[in-house]
Amino acid sequence: MTTIETAEASAIPEPSPRARALHEASLVWDAHMDSLMRVLAGEDLGVRTEGQADLVRWREGGVDVQVFAVWVDTVYGRHHAARRALQQIDGFHRLLEANPDRVGLARSAADIARLRGEGKLAAVLAIEGGIAIQNDLALLRTFHRLGATSMTLTHSASLDWADSSTDAARCGGLSAFGREVIREMHRLRMLVDVSHVSDDCIRAVLDLSDAPIIASHSSCKAISNHPRNLSDAMLRTIAAAGGVVGINFYSQFLDQAYNDEMGRRSVDLLAMLNAPPPLDPDALDAYADERIRTFWSLRLPRPPFERILEHIDHAVQVAGIDHVGIGSDLDSGAVPTPVGLDSVSDYPRITEGLLRRGYAEADVAKVLGENFLRVYRAAVG
Ligand SMILES: [Zn+2]
Numbered sequence: 001m002t003t004i005e006t007a008e009a010s011a012i013p014e015p016s017p018r019a020r021a022l023h024e025a026s027l028v029w030d031a032h033m034d035s036l037m038r039v040l041a042g043e044d045l046g047v048r049t050e051g052q053a054d055l056v057r058w059r060e061g062g063v064d065v066q067v068f069a070v071w072v073d074t075v076y077g078r079h080h081a082a083r084r085a086l087q088q089i090d091g092f093h094r095l096l097e098a099n100p101d102r103v104g105l106a107r108s109a110a111d112i113a114r115l116r117g118e119g120k121l122a123a124v125l126a127i128e129g130g131i132a133i134q135n136d137l138a139l140l141r142t143f144h145r146l147g148a149t150s151m152t153l154t155h156s157a158s159l160d161w162a163d164s165s166t167d168a169a170r171c172g173g174l175s176a177f178g179r180e181v182i183r184e185m186h187r188l189r190m191l192v193d194v195s196h197v198s199d200d201c202i203r204a205v206l207d208l209s210d211a212p213i214i215a216s217h218s219s220c221k222a223i224s225n226h227p228r229n230l231s232d233a234m235l236r237t238i239a240a241a242g243g244v245v246g247i248n249f250y251s252q253f254l255d256q257a258y259n260d261e262m263g264r265r266s267v268d269l270l271a272m273l274n275a276p277p278p279l280d281p282d283a284l285d286a287y288a289d290e291r292i293r294t295f296w297s298l299r300l301p302r303p304p305f306e307r308i309l310e311h312i313d314h315a316v317q318v319a320g321i322d323h324v325g326i327g328s329d330l331d332s333g334a335v336p337t338p339v340g341l342d343s344v345s346d347y348p349r350i351t352e353g354l355l356r357r358g359y360a361e362a363d364v365a366k367v368l369g370e371n372f373l374r375v376y377r378a379a380v381g
Contacts, residue, residue, distance in 0.1 A: 011305060011306060012349060013305065013352040013353040014352065015348040015352040016352060019351045019352035020348055022361050022364060023368070024062055026062075026364065026369060027064050027116070027368065027370060027373060028061070028063045028326075028347060029063075029325060029326065029368070030063055030066050030067065030326055030327065030347075031067050031214065031326065031327035031372055032067055032126070032246060032248070033329070033330050034330070034332040034335075035051070035054075035330075035331040036068050036069065036088040037331065037332070038051050039088070039092070040088060045095055046099050046102075052330040052331045052335070052337075052343045052344060053331050053344040057344050057345040058344055059121070060345040061346065061347040062347060063344055064121070064369065065112055065122045065372070066124070067124040067125075067126050067327075069126050070127050070148070071128040071332075072085050072129040072131055072155065073155070073292070074129070075277040075284065075287065075288050075291065076284065078131065080281055081129070081132045082133070082134050082139050084288075089125065089146050092123070092147070093146075093147075102121060103121040103122075104122065104123065105125070105147050107380070108149075108380060108381050109376055112373065125146070126148060126151065126152065126193065126216070127151040128193075129196075130153045130159055130161070131159055133151075135160070140181065140184055140190075141184070141188065148190070149376075149380045150190055150191035150214070150216070150380075151191075151192070151193060152194075152195055152216065153192070153193070153194065153197050153201065154196050154197050154201075156196065158198075160177075161174065162175075162197060164198060165197060165199070165227045166227050166228060172204075173202075174201055178204070179204070183208065186208075189380050191213070191376060192211070192379075193213070193215065193216045194214070194238070195214075195246075195248075196218075199233075199234055202237060203237070206237065210241060211241075211379050212375045212378050213238060213243045213379075214375055215244075215246065215327075216327040218230050218246070218247075218253075219248045219253040219254055220247075220311050220314045220318075222314055223256065223307075224253055225259065226252060229253055230245060235315055235319040235323075236318060236319060238323065239323035242375065242378070244323050244371045244375050245315055245319060245323060245324055245327075246325045246326055246327020246328075246372070247311045247312050247315060247324065247326055249328045249341055251307075251335075251336045252336075254303055254307040254311060255307050255338075258303055265300075292332075299336055302337065303339070304338055304339055304340075305339055305349065306338075308338055308341060309350070309354065309357060312324060312367060321366055321367070324366075324371060325367060326347075350368075351368065354367065
């Protein structure tokens with residue numbers, strides 16, 4: 001490892017009064033967080049918690065719009081995925097029902113404006129992993145009725161209708177059914193999220209329509225060469241279609257040295273992750289929890305805060321200032337993040353860091369949220 005945690009602590013950009021004022025005045029949009037896993041585990045996100053986000057700290061971090069991912073682990077397979085998704089959607093609605101004075105469901109740009117005016121967090125619901133629809137458009141429509149306005153097509157494994165960037169291709173991007181899924185999403189006005197999917201899948205989605213797409217939580221391959229990150233060519237492709245890329249704060253996606261070391265250490269872990277799962281639904285839940293715990297137990301020294309700003313800078317240089325945002329991926333079982341970004345409360349440091357790099361205030365506001373709002377308005381309404 002070339003990055004040492006303690007040596008970098010001094011490089012944290014503490015927000016000036018100007019940065020705080022700009023951050024507070026700006027629409028702040030986080031395009032991806034896994035907090036619903038914590039709701040499922042029985043945590044109350046209405047109070048200050050040990051995790052990386054809760055209703056106290058979304059406010060501290062100045063977040064106006066939080067996209068909540070309904071993440072379905074590949075182990076659930078076609079016969080259990082919808083149940084897992086519905087458990088999390090239930091958790092999402094329970095969180096909102098318990099805190100009506102602080103958070104509300106947003107299904108449109110108008111909802112976001114109204115909730116922001118009321119001083120509430122706008123909660124956007126997103127399906128992460130098309131496995132959740134179990135190859136049935138009726139389930140896609142049902143998730144939409146329950147509030148979901150976007151869907152990430154795959155997670156880490158390829159489906160028989162969409163290819164993942166971290167698995168062998170199964171259908172050359174999108175199958176005929178995959179194209180039906182995209183057409184139905186467009187008809188419903190659901191936003192297509194291409195984080196996790198292969199480059200061929202991104203191109204196949206864009207061949208079907210010129211509606212803008214997002215990569216909600218993907219960083220830059222030019223800085224950390226991980227298959228989950230986007231190449232410069234893909235950054236340009238998404239931007240050319242009017243889309244937005246949300247920079248992911250997970251250390252492995254941000255830092256090449258961290259990525260290299262994880263690659264060396266995760267050989268045994270991959271064997272465990274690829275073992276066949278149990279079929280009993282109750283055993284499956286425990287198995288899935290253990291998998292994710294084991295994965296996140298692999299800890300390395302955290303990279304410096306600057307990495308986040310470097311990825312934003314790189315994406316802005318390649319894709320343009322109108323096509324970059326934030327998709328933190330926090331709360332994935334306490335995901336290791338750079339020093340100085342411990343929780344959502346630390347987001348004003350991003351604003352300070354961008355100002356120090358010479359960004360105009362209007363451009364900082366675009367990255368913080370205006371870009372995602374533009375695409376959401378165009379694709380969802
Ligand atoms: Zn993800």
